[in-house]
Each structure stands twice: as C-alpha cells, then as structure tokens.
Amino acid sequence: MMDNLTPEQLYNFLSSLLSTPIFKVKETPITIVSVVILAVILWGVYTVSIITKKFLLKKVFPKAQMEIGTQYTLARLSQYLMMTLGIIFAFQFIGIDLSGLTVIFGLLSVGIGFGLQNLTSNFVSGIIVLFERPISVGDRVLINGIEGDVSEINIRSTLIQSVNNVAYIVPNADFVSGTVVNYSHGDKRIKEDINVGVAYSSDVEKVKSILMDIAQNNKNVLKTPEPEVFLLNFGDSSLDFRLRVWLSNPKNRLDIRSEINFAIVHEFRKNNVEIPFPQRDVWMRN
Numbered sequence: 001m002m003d004n005l006t007p008e009q010l011y012n013f014l015s016s017l018l019s020t021p022i023f024k025v026k027e028t029p030i031t032i033v034s035v036v037i038l039a040v041i042l043w044g045v046y047t048v049s050i051i052t053k054k055f056l057l058k059k060v061f062p063k064a065q066m067e068i069g070t071q072y073t074l075a076r077l078s079q080y081l082m083m084t085l086g087i088i089f090a091f092q093f094i095g096i097d098l099s100g101l102t103v104i105f106g107l108l109s110v111g112i113g114f115g116l117q118n119l120t121s122n123f124v125s126g127i128i129v130l131f132e133r134p135i136s137v138g139d140r141v142l143i144n145g146i147e148g149d150v151s152e153i154n155i156r157s158t159l160i161q162s163v164n165n166v167a168y169i170v171p172n173a174d175f176v177s178g179t180v181v182n183y184s185h186g187d188k189r190i191k192e193d194i195n196v197g198v199a200y201s202s203d204v205e206k207v208k209s210i211l212m213d214i215a216q217n218n219k220n221v222l223k224t225p226e227p228e229v230f231l232l233n234f235g236d237s238s239l240d241f242r243l244r245v246w247l248s249n250p251k252n253r254l255d256i257r258s259e260i261n262f263a264i265v266h267e268f269r270k271n272n273v274e275i276p277f278p279q280r281d282v283w284m285r286n
Contacts (some may be wrong), residue, residue, distance in 0.1 A: 012018065028087040034094040040091060045086025053079040060117060072137040078267050080127075082106045118173070122156045127174035129153060135182055140250045142181035143170060149251070163254070183250035189222065194260055198240030199274040204231060204239065207273060214263045220256045222246040236275045 012027060012256035053075045060073055061071040130153065135141055139150045141160065148162035158175065160168040174180075200206050208229045225246050233240040243260070247253055 038090050038094050041090040045083055049082040050081040052140050070140045076130055097137050119134050122172045123135045125176040129172055139182055139184040190247050192245050192247055192253055192257060196264055197235060197240050199276045200239060210267050211283050213246050214260060222248055
C-alpha cells in the first residue's frame with residue numbers, strides 16, 4: 001500500500017506521524033520530533049562538556065599553577081554546571097519548563113521511589129567529595145582494604161588505581177560515610193617505623209649507630225624531622241629496636257622501606273650483629 005503513495009502523500013504521512021503527540025508533560029505534547037531534538041541537544045551538551053573539561057585541564061588551569069586536585073575539582077564542577085544548564089535549555093526548547101525546583105525535586109523523588117536510592121546517594125556524595133575535598137585526584141588512599149592513587153572522581157563513583165595497577169571502582173558514598181586513610185591529605189610527609197631484633201649479646205650503642213647511619217645515608221629519608229632509634233622491648237630471643245624515619249612522598253614508602261631493610265641486613269652482617277630467630281628446646285622422655 002505504501003508503494004502506491006505519491007511522494008507528496010508519503011511526505012504528508014511521515015510529517016503527520018512525526019508530529020503526532022506520544023504523551024504530554026504538563027499539558028505540553030511530546031512528539032517523536034521533540035524526542036529526537038532532545039536527544040541530539042543532550043548528546044551535544046555532554047560532548048561539549050567533556051571537551052571543555054579536557055581543555056581546562058590541559059590548557060587553562062596548568063598556566064594558573066594550581067594544584068592537581070583543585071584543577072580537577074574546578075574542571076569537574078564546570079562540566080556539571082554546563083550539563084545542568086544544557087539539560088534545562090534542552091527541555092525548555094521542546095516546551096517543557098524545568099526551571100522550577102519543584103519539578104526537579106519531583107523527578108528526584110520519582111527516581112528514589114523506583115529504587116535509585118544508592119544512585120542518588122552516590123551522586124550527592126560525589127558533589128560533597130568535590131566541594132569538601134577529603135580526597136583529590138593524585139592522592140594515595142587506603143579504603144576498604146585497597147591502597148592506591150585516586151585517578152578519577154565521577155558522578156557515581158571514584159576510580160582507584162591500586163599499587164598492583166588494578167583499577168577499582170569505589171562508590172562515592174564510601175568516601176563520605178566510611179573511614180578513608182588519605183596519605184596525601186594536608187602534610188604529605190609520612191612517618192615509617194621499621195622494627196628489627198638483635199641478639200642479647202649485641203652492643204646496643206653500635207646497633208643504634210648502624211641504624212642511624214642507614215637512615216641518614218638514604219637520600220629518600222628526610223633530614224627534618226631527624227630519624228630516631230628506640231629500644232622497645234626485651235623479647236623472648238631478641239632486643240627489639242625500632243627505626244623511625246620520615247618520608248616526603250607516601251607513594252614510595254614500600255620501596256624505601258625495602259631499601260632500608262636491605263641495608264640493615266647488609267650492615268648487620270658486615271658488623272657481625274646477629275638477627276636471632278626463635279629457638280625451642282625439645283625434651284624426649286621414654
């Protein structure tokens with residue numbers, strides 16, 4: 001039947017189909033054309049917001065010599081603002097007035113009613129994280145047993161790149177309601193304690209001198225605060241010492257700890273300082 005239609009009739013049929021209201025929103029008829037226009041505008045707004053965020057991060061903010069966390073926060077907020085204004089414009093363009101807060105809160109309540117509590121909670125938590133900044137991009141954090149660097153803060157979740165180079169997607173609500181260890185927040189210096197036991201026959205002053213020399217000769221250990229050596233306990237089979245050092249970068253603490261441990265083993269062997277191990281006497285009775 002469609003084959004018998006003239007081009008003019010086919011055009012009129014398609015025009016009528018596309019302009020036929022599908023449903024109404026606040027007495028505003030919504031047609032297929034309206035939906036297509038809305039989708040195109042929203043896609044355009046999203047694309048432009050992404051391009052704008054990247055432009056700010058790569059071209060504008062680095063010239064202002066801001067710290068990385070501040071740059072990312074401002075860029076992300078600029079993206080959210082642009083998307084919010086774009087969504088309002090898109091709906092108003094097709095005749096739906098979203099400028100009133102009543103409509104916006106109504107949509108949120110509908111979403112929550114359909115089981116989107118977690119999504120809403122994570123979205124609000126993401127906004128809190130961006131404004132309060134308990135974490136920032138580039139920070140070394142420990143959350144839910146995961147240690148890694150914050151690489152991206154999104155609307156719903158935060159991307160953590162672990163020390164094993166594994167990407168973990170953590171809901172934003174965990175950073176607001178849970179306990180987070182942020183090694184990079186505020187003062188980035190970090191204290192590292194290294195425990196080692198020596199035999200009771202060891203010269204304790206010599207042991208202290210060796211440990212201090214190891215710490216002071218390591219280029220990654222801060223000179224201020226100075227390293228410290230403590231004799232902690234009289235153990236079952238050893239005198240327990242603790243070497244306390246301060247590091248400038250928490251991201252390298254495992255590497256530096258390993259360097260110091262290697263140096264301790266080398267220097268103790270060189271100076272005939274014994275690192276004991278537990279021993280037990282077994283008596284056999286017949």
